[in-house]
Amino acid sequence: MNQNYPEYRPxxxxxxxxxxxxxxxxxxxxxxxxxxxxxxxxxxxTNKDQSRIVDQHGKDIVNWIISSFIYSxxxxxLTCAVIGxxxxxxxxxxTIVFPIIGAVKAAEGSFYKYPITIKFIA
Numbered sequence: 001m002n003q004n005y006p007e008y009r010p011x012x013x014x015x016x017x018x019x020x021x022x023x024x025x026x027x028x029x030x031x032x033x034x035x036x037x038x039x040x041x042x043x044x045x046t047n048k049d050q051s052r053i054v055d056q057h058g059k060d061i062v063n064w065i066i067s068s069f070i071y072s073x074x075x076x077x078l079t080c081a082v083i084g085x086x087x088x089x090x091x092x093x094x095t096i097v098f099p100i101i102g103a104v105k106a107a108e109g110s111f112y113k114y115p116i117t118i119k120f121i122a
Contacts, residue, residue: 008050008051010043010046010047010050010051010054011043011046011047015051015053015054016106016107016108016109017107018043018047018054019053019054019057019106019107020103020104020106020107021043021103022040022043022044022054022057022058022061022106023040023057023061023099023100023102023103023106024099024100024103025039025040025043026039026040026061026065026095026099027099037065040058040061040062040065041058041062041065043058044057044058044059044061044062045058053111056111057102057106057111059121059122060102060111060112060113060114060117061099061102061114062120062121063114063117063118063119063120063121064098064114064117066118066120067114067116067117067118067120068091068094068095070118071087071091071116072088072091074087075087075088075091076088094116098112098114098115102114
């Protein structure tokens, strides 16, 4: 692992910048279907062994992607009982807010753990 070496530059970027883009890459799915899921995973998998920081951010992002998918399935099922509609609206807001906060924190050099995330990857 190279996490103690400040010259480590994933994909030619500063480490904080890379982590910021890893959070923001979730928005790519709004332009091209499934890229918002695939891109952060590829970014994490290609650099997780070289940096503990990238690994930490990547695990949290992947856990959030899986958790939000599960929450959306539950929300869709609960739309039959009408309560699913506000749940889906809230989830839609969180899928925008959490990556932005994560990106800002990553750019500052700190870590943001997405709330209500189920920890699938430890």
